[in-house]
Structures are given as structure tokens and as C-alpha cells.
Amino acid sequence: MIETLNLAGIEIYLTRFTPGETGRGQMEAQKSAVSRLLTAIAGEKHQLCHHDDGSPYIEGFGREISISHCKGYAAIGIGGSVRIGIDIETPRATLRRVTRKFLSEEERQRFTDDDALLTAWTMKEALYKAVGIAGIDFANGVRLPQAGSQLTEIAGTVYRVESTAIDNARLTAAVPADIIP
Numbered sequence: 001m002i003e004t005l006n007l008a009g010i011e012i013y014l015t016r017f018t019p020g021e022t023g024r025g026q027m028e029a030q031k032s033a034v035s036r037l038l039t040a041i042a043g044e045k046h047q048l049c050h051h052d053d054g055s056p057y058i059e060g061f062g063r064e065i066s067i068s069h070c071k072g073y074a075a076i077g078i079g080g081s082v083r084i085g086i087d088i089e090t091p092r093a094t095l096r097r098v099t100r101k102f103l104s105e106e107e108r109q110r111f112t113d114d115d116a117l118l119t120a121w122t123m124k125e126a127l128y129k130a131v132g133i134a135g136i137d138f139a140n141g142v143r144l145p146q147a148g149s150q151l152t153e154i155a156g157t158v159y160r161v162e163s164t165a166i167d168n169a170r171l172t173a174a175v176p177a178d179i180i181p
Helices: 022-041 107-112 116-131
Strands: 001-005 012-016 048-050 056-058 065-070 073-080 083-091 151-152 156-166 168-178
Touching: 001 022, 001 156, 012 056, 012 083, 012 168, 022 065, 022 073, 048 107, 048 116, 056 065, 056 073, 056 156, 065 116, 073 083, 083 116, 116 151, 116 168
Parallel strands: 065 083
Antiparallel strands: 001 012, 012 073, 048 056, 065 073, 083 168, 151 156, 156 168
């Protein structure tokens, strides 16, 4: 079953799937789920391609997309002509061990429990995809919004970030704030 929702002005197609038991089975299940979403969005004859920076696009589709998947979930966000970013993740113990790699010192003070860390991770990933600057410092260059705000500035552009819980997963979308995708 495919669901649609809207976050930060981005139309998102979401599907759940049963993950494989092994690493290879997990990857095959994710690939199949993404393929089902792409077919629902762009038809049977879609061609998924990648820009030089690795970001995905659908040949001839004419709209920006962002793809994310994790254990049991796959999602594709569709924007307009502006670069967008989405991320979906399920809880995992490794986030606590790598906080210094993805959160600034100030952010580590704000995002302390496991749910907050999962939200922070998906926000960083979605923003990173939307910003599209290769080599940007993930911890200090990709800044999260202050408490109570959905806006943050990165490299001179203000981005809007919105996040929601999907079962036990966290789904986040990011888009330049001054443009409706």
C-alpha cells in the first residue's frame, strides 16, 4: 500500500515493507519498495538517474525528487523546480555513539534523548540533501532550527524543515523557505 502525505510543502509517497533477514535481503526489499513508489509516481517506464552529486532524478519527469529508505520503509518526496530533501529512519543505537559527527556542541545540548537524536539525524539528512553542497561540514555547516522554529539558514539560504512520526520511524522534509516546491 502506498500512502501520500505533505511535509514542508513536499508531496511524499510512502510505503512500508517487510525487510529481509540479511543485509542483502534488506537491500533487495528496499530496492523493490523504491521501485514500486517510482512506478506509482512516474509510470512503468520510468528511468531513475543520478546527477553528478549523486542526487536522484526521474528522466523526463521535470520535478525534483528525494529518495529515502530504512528498515521497513521507503519514501520519495516530490518538489517543483527547487532541490528538496527527505529522510526516513527507524531508531538505532548507533546514533548516540556518533553524535559528535553530526551535531554541533550546541545541538548536542538540545537533542539528548533517543527520540530527539532520531529527529535531529533525519533533519540533518534532509537538510543536507536539500542544500546539495558537497563536503559541507555535517555537524557545524548543516544547522538545525532553534526550538519552536521550522526555519534554519545554511550557506545564505533559509530552509524550512518539518518532521513527523510514522509508526516507530521519523520522516523529515526540507525545502528552501522562500520557494513553494
